[in-house]
Structures are given as structure tokens and as C-alpha cells.
């Protein structure tokens with residue numbers, strides 16, 4: 001149950017609230033902050049890294065470990081530059097850039113609305129030029145063209161380049177997929193909106209190899225997988241839009257793309273994508289040598305590719321936007337305000353699953369017992385021990401980071417070996433014996449309604 005109390009009307013400044021909560025509670029901070037930051041770089045803090053890992057681990061479990069037709073890899077971030085020549089990225093992976101002649105700010109051409117500069121309202125611009133988004137560096141001591149390399153702008157290419165090695169080592173047959181989770185880099189002209197568009201980010205991608213005549217069926221299957229994933233991440237369907245990208249607007253490799261867009265507080269924009277890449281990539285990397293052989297006809301062929309792609313950071317962002325609630329609380333706990341902030345993450349997403357709280361901190365027997373309960377539970381669940389401040393305030397702190405259950409140890413615990421469990425969403429409390437505490441929490445965490 002996730003909505004017992006009236007939800008306070010969501011405010012226009014939801015993004016500001018998420019950014020502030022992220023910093024205050026240790027989800028996400030501005031990167032290099034003590035040196036004035038570094039344009040749109042962010043660091044994941046103690047809770048953010050748990051949240052992000054939960055998302056990546058669930059994705060890996062669901063799409064790699066629990067399937068027999070998908071295998072994973074973890075490739076180098078920097079690849080031979082010939083990869084980017086063959087993939088078309090050196091030639092085509094660019095955005096049109098224009099510069100305002102008045103304030104000299106540079107923008108992506110599509111950001112200019114009503115022919116006015118978004119910065120100074122100037123009306124004169126340079127002619128658009130294509131700006132390649134790949135981030136360059138040099139390998140080795142000489143900074144010259146021969147040593148120029150690029151940080152990968154997508155995780156996808158390694159899955160094509162390594163295709164033959166993977167095929168022979170894993171003994172897979174078409175249809176099968178290769179999955180990878182990792183960093184990608186793009187020299188974005190205008191990063192922004194917190195972790196929505198940054199120059200360094202993470203992707204979770206699958207290249208699913210199929211026979212050409214079966215691509216449509218697999219495309220539909222993957223669209224359904226992505227819909228189910230979004231549901232499980234707690235994203236409300238009414239905020240999602242499935243947009244078929246028309247000819248001429250798709251990436252250079254794509255024959256069909258559906259962008260999964262989300263209504264962020266700053267507008268409807270891309271969250272994930274699903275593309276049919278045809279045989280573009282494998283043909284470019286293995287032009288002479290078709291890598292697969294038909295089991296019956298023995299003819300060699302290039303498989304076609306369906307590519308579902310998920311941004312990790314955008315997953316974190318939507319999980320936080322959807323989880324954020326302000327609620328009027330009918331019976332405020334111990335002098336707390338009548339409004340509580342609660343992150344109603346699905347339980348699997350929550351960075352901390354259980355908080356262990358001694359009711360008072362000045363009674364050594366209670367504190368000792370609470371420590372024992374923490375030592376027992378921490379072996380089973382990601383836990384936090386907290387003894388600082390009034391109990392009501394501690395509950396609020398756990399609500400704000402989305403902890404599903406608080407276990408409180410009090411004087412009665414010493415007598416009857418039972419504790420109180422408080423539920424994040426209903427705020428209801430009930431007594432549970434320490435002997436059945438682990439089973440009870442496991443059962444409640446697995447409750448499919450959450």
C-alpha cells in the first residue's frame with residue numbers, strides 16, 4: 001500500500017526539491033564542489049551509489065543471469081579509433097552547433113526557439129556547424145594525431161567488435177543477445193537538468209541478434225520488456241510516451257527507433273530508446289566475413305540487431321522523481337510537523353531496507369540490544385543503525401531516504417524479546433518477536449504489491 005494519506009500537490013519546484021534532498025541526504029552531490037564544481041558533473045554519495053547499484057544489479061539479474069539467451073561483457077572504455085571510423089561515429093556522431101553573435105554562447109541548433117538566444121535574447125547567430133560529440137584524449141606521452149583516441153560514446157560498439165569471440169566462446173545461436181553496463185562519454189554542447197544530460201554517464205545496453213525476417217517480432221518483445229521494467233521501477237504509465245522517430249531524425253545507424261519519453265518537470269524528453277540497427281554495425285566491422293552460418297542452408301549471414309538501451313542516471317532520476325511524496329500526516333509523531341517527505345521507492349530500489357533504532361540512547365541495555373539486532377539484520381539486509389535524536393525525527397529521516405522498515409528496540413524488548421516494526425508507507429507499527437523478525441521482513445520486502 002503506497003498512498004494512505006492525501007498527497008500534497010506536487011510543486012512546480014520538484015526538481016529543486018530532488019536536488020536539495022539528494023545533496024542533504026547523500027544521494028548525489030555536485031562533482032569537485034570545493035573547487036567550484038566542474039560543469040554538470042555529479043558524484044553519487046553513500047545512498048546514491050546503493051540506489052544506482054540496485055538498479056544496475058536488478059537489470060543484470062533480469063536480463064543476463066535469469067536468461068539463457070543473453071551473455072554479458074565488460075569492455076575497455078577506450079577502443080581502437082578504427083572502431084569509431086567503422087561505426088560511423090567519427091563522421092556522423094555530431095550535433096549542429098550555433099553561436100549567438102551577441103553573447104557568444106553556443107547552443108544546439110534545436111534549442112533556439114523563436115529565433116532568439118536563450119541566454120541574451122540576441123537574434124543573430126553563426127551558421128550551424130556540425131560539432132562531433134566524441135571526447136578525445138591521447139594514449140601515451142605524445143599528444144599527436146597518431147595517438148588520438150576517444151572515450152566510447154556508447155557501450156554498444158564493443159558488443160559488435162567482440163561479436164565473434166563471444167559467439168564462439170558462449171556457443172550461442174541466433175537469436176541471442178550481448179549485454180553491457182558501463183560508462184559512456186559525450187562532449188555535450190549543452191548538458192543540464194541535473195543528472196539528465198551530463199558528459200559522463202552510464203548506460204545499460206543490449207544488442208540482440210536476430211534473423212532479418214524476425215526483427216519486428218523481437219522489436220515488439222523488447223518494447224514489452226522495457227514497459228515491464230518501467231512498471232517495476234515505479235514509473236507511472238501516464239507520464240510515459242512512446243515516440244516513433246520519423247525518417248531523417250533517427251541516429252545514422254537506425255532503421256526504426258522508438259524513444260521512450262518521460263514527462264520530467266522540465267518537459268517531455270527521452271528516458272530510454274529502442275532501435276532496430278539492421279546489419280549496419282556487424283557489416284561495417286566484418287565487411288568480408290559474415291560471422292554467422294545458417295544451421296540448415298549453411299549460408300553465411302550477418303544477423304540483424306535490436307538494441308534496447310537504458311540510461312542508468314536517467315533511471316535514477318525518474319525513480320527519485322516518482323518516489324518523492326509530501327504527505328499530510330494525521331497524527332504527527334513526537335512534535336514533528338504535519339507534513340512528511342517520504343521517498344516511496346519500490347522496496348527493491350530503496351538504498352536502505354531496514355533501520356534499527358533504540359528507543360532511547362541513554363539506557364545501555366537498550367542500546368546494547370539494538371546493536372545486537374543490527375548485527376543480526378545487517379547480514380541479511382542493507383541496514384542503518386541510528387540512535388541520534390528523538391524517535392519521531394529518526395522515523396522522518398528514514399522516510400526521507402525511502403527506508404521501507406524501521407525496527408525499534410525498547411524496554412519491552414528486554415522483557416519479551418519483541419520489537420516494533422514501523423511501515424514506511426502506512427506508518428503503522430506492530431510488535432514482532434525477534435525469533436521471526438528476519439522472516440517477517442523478508443516476507444514484507446517480497447510483497448509484490450509494493
Ligand code: GAP
Nearest residue numbers: 154156196197198201271272273309310311314
Ligand atoms: N547505443 C545507442 C545509444 O547510445 P542514445 O539514445 O544516444 O543511444 C542511450 O543513448 C541512452 O543513454 C539514452 O536513452 C539516455 O538514457 C542515455 N543518455 C544519452 N546521452 C546522455 C547524457 N548526455 N547524459 C545522461 N544520459 C544519457
